[in-house]
Amino acid sequence: MGVREVREQRHRLARQEAARLGTEGVHTVALTWVDTAGVTRVKVVPTGRLAHAVRHGVGMSPVFDVYTSDDTIAAVPELGLGSPDGDLRLVPDLDRLTTLAAQPGWAWAPVDRYDQQGAQHPGCARLFARRMVERAKERGLQARMGFETEWLALRPGEPPTPVTSAPAYGMTRVVELSDYLRDIVEALTAEHLEVLQIHPEYTAGQFELSTASADPLRAADELVLVRETVRAVTGRHALRASFAPTVFAGQVGNGCHLHLSLRHDGEDLFRGGGGRDGLTGTAEAFLAGVLDALPALMAIGAPSPASYLRLVPSHWAGAFQCWGVENREAALRLVPGPPDEAGSANAEVKCFDAAANPYLVVGAVIAAGLHGVDAGLKLPDPVQGDPASTAPDTPRLPRSLTEAADRFAQYEPLRGALGEWAHGAVLAVRRAEAEQFADADPEQIASAIRWRY
Known part of the structure; x- marks a missing residue:
C-alpha cells in the first residue's frame, strides 16, 4: 500500500x-x-x-x-x-x-x-523512540519497558501542604484517602491501562503507581496518560498533584523508575542464561551499555536542577554508577523475579525522575543498550549494600545538571542515535536551566519547579 x-x-x-x-x-x-x-x-x-x-x-x-x-x-x-x-x-x-x-x-x-x-x-522525541525500537528489532531484540510513577498529593495553599501525614507505606494513608486512590484506579482501568499496584510511598502525601510493561513506545505513551489522569483525578478531589523531582527541599523526592527486559525471538534474555545471575550474554552486554552510559543518560533521565536535590546517597535514589541484584541503592537494580513467574525478570533504572521526557528516556536507554551489545561490554562486579559504605570507591553519578550535560556532550553513542538537532536541543535546554538556577538555593529550586511537572 x-x-x-x-x-x-x-x-x-x-x-x-x-x-x-x-x-x-x-x-x-x-x-x-x-x-x-x-x-x-x-x-x-x-x-x-x-x-x-x-x-x-x-x-x-x-x-x-x-x-x-x-x-x-x-x-x-x-x-x-x-x-x-x-x-x-x-x-x-x-x-x-x-x-x-x-x-x-x-x-x-x-x-x-x-x-x-x-x-x-529530527527533534520529535516520539519518532526517536520509535526508531530505536526498530533498530533493536533489526537485531532480533524486543524490549519491554514500564514506569513507576511517584507524586505528592497536596492541599492548595502557599506553601502547599501534604494531604496526609500518615506513616510511609502505611495502611492509615490508604484508609484516609481510599476514595481518591480508588478513583485513580477506576479511571486508569476505564482507559484500558493495566495497573499493577498503587501504594503510599516514603514522603508525607506521596504515592506510587505501577503499570504493566509494554512495547517501549507504548510505555512512554502510557506514562503521559497515567500522569495526566492522576492529575485530573487529584483536581476533582480539590487537591493538586506534583510529579516534580523535589517538591520540598530536604525531603525525599519523586522518582520515575524505568523497568526493562529483553527478548530475542520470544526468548527471555534475562533468565536462563549462562552468565552471571542467569543473564544471557546479550542481556549482560545490554545492561553494561546502560550502566556505562548512565552519567550521560542523566541529562535525559534526570534533566532538572531539582533532580540533583533528589539524588542523595543512602536514600534509595540510585546516586552511584553501579549495579546490584535486588539492591535498591544501586542506580541499576537487577530484579530476578520469582522463578515460577515467567517474564518477571527485569532491570530497574532508579536514578530517573518525572521531569524526563519519557520518549527520550526509552529511546536513549535502547541506544545505550545496543551500543553495549555491539561493543561486547561486560558488567563489573555487582555491589551489595549501600555503596556509600560498602564500596566507597564506586563513582558517583553527576551531582549537578551542569556535570550531567557535560557528560552527555562527550558521549558519542547518544549523539549518533539522537542526531545533531535533538542532541543540540537537549544540551541547550539543560545548560540553560543549569545557568538559570546556578545561584539558587535548594528551596528556591524546589518552589520554582514544583508545579512544572
Missing part, C-alpha cells in the same frame, strides 16, 4: 473514530507531545476536526524543542534551534486514541511531528 493509500485509510478511520466519540459525548481531543524539558504540551481540536488533523496535521512551531521548563527559549542559532521561523505538523496516532475517564467530554492522543512536506521532524 502506498503512502497516499495509507493516508486515505487513516483519514477514513479518523472519521469513524470521531463519529464514535461524538456518540459518547466526547467533543474535544487533546493532542500532546512532550518537549525537551519534559513538559507535556498540547493542542486541542474539536472532535469533528480529528480527521483533518490526521490528514493534514495541526500546526505548531519547532521552537518548543528548546523551551525550558519555565517557557524560556534556549536558542542555538547555529543549529537553527529557537528561531521564530518554520512550522511543524502534529499528527495524532489513532492507535492510542483514548477517551479520558477523569475529564468528561475529552479524549486524548499523542502526536508525531513532521514538517510540512511530510518528513519526520
Whole structure:
C-alpha cells in the first residue's frame, strides 16, 4: 500500500473514530507531545476536526524543542534551534486514541511531528523512540519497558501542604484517602491501562503507581496518560498533584523508575542464561551499555536542577554508577523475579525522575543498550549494600545538571542515535536551566519547579 493509500485509510478511520466519540459525548481531543524539558504540551481540536488533523496535521512551531521548563527559549542559532521561523505538523496516532475517564467530554492522543512536506521532524522525541525500537528489532531484540510513577498529593495553599501525614507505606494513608486512590484506579482501568499496584510511598502525601510493561513506545505513551489522569483525578478531589523531582527541599523526592527486559525471538534474555545471575550474554552486554552510559543518560533521565536535590546517597535514589541484584541503592537494580513467574525478570533504572521526557528516556536507554551489545561490554562486579559504605570507591553519578550535560556532550553513542538537532536541543535546554538556577538555593529550586511537572 502506498503512502497516499495509507493516508486515505487513516483519514477514513479518523472519521469513524470521531463519529464514535461524538456518540459518547466526547467533543474535544487533546493532542500532546512532550518537549525537551519534559513538559507535556498540547493542542486541542474539536472532535469533528480529528480527521483533518490526521490528514493534514495541526500546526505548531519547532521552537518548543528548546523551551525550558519555565517557557524560556534556549536558542542555538547555529543549529537553527529557537528561531521564530518554520512550522511543524502534529499528527495524532489513532492507535492510542483514548477517551479520558477523569475529564468528561475529552479524549486524548499523542502526536508525531513532521514538517510540512511530510518528513519526520529530527527533534520529535516520539519518532526517536520509535526508531530505536526498530533498530533493536533489526537485531532480533524486543524490549519491554514500564514506569513507576511517584507524586505528592497536596492541599492548595502557599506553601502547599501534604494531604496526609500518615506513616510511609502505611495502611492509615490508604484508609484516609481510599476514595481518591480508588478513583485513580477506576479511571486508569476505564482507559484500558493495566495497573499493577498503587501504594503510599516514603514522603508525607506521596504515592506510587505501577503499570504493566509494554512495547517501549507504548510505555512512554502510557506514562503521559497515567500522569495526566492522576492529575485530573487529584483536581476533582480539590487537591493538586506534583510529579516534580523535589517538591520540598530536604525531603525525599519523586522518582520515575524505568523497568526493562529483553527478548530475542520470544526468548527471555534475562533468565536462563549462562552468565552471571542467569543473564544471557546479550542481556549482560545490554545492561553494561546502560550502566556505562548512565552519567550521560542523566541529562535525559534526570534533566532538572531539582533532580540533583533528589539524588542523595543512602536514600534509595540510585546516586552511584553501579549495579546490584535486588539492591535498591544501586542506580541499576537487577530484579530476578520469582522463578515460577515467567517474564518477571527485569532491570530497574532508579536514578530517573518525572521531569524526563519519557520518549527520550526509552529511546536513549535502547541506544545505550545496543551500543553495549555491539561493543561486547561486560558488567563489573555487582555491589551489595549501600555503596556509600560498602564500596566507597564506586563513582558517583553527576551531582549537578551542569556535570550531567557535560557528560552527555562527550558521549558519542547518544549523539549518533539522537542526531545533531535533538542532541543540540537537549544540551541547550539543560545548560540553560543549569545557568538559570546556578545561584539558587535548594528551596528556591524546589518552589520554582514544583508545579512544572
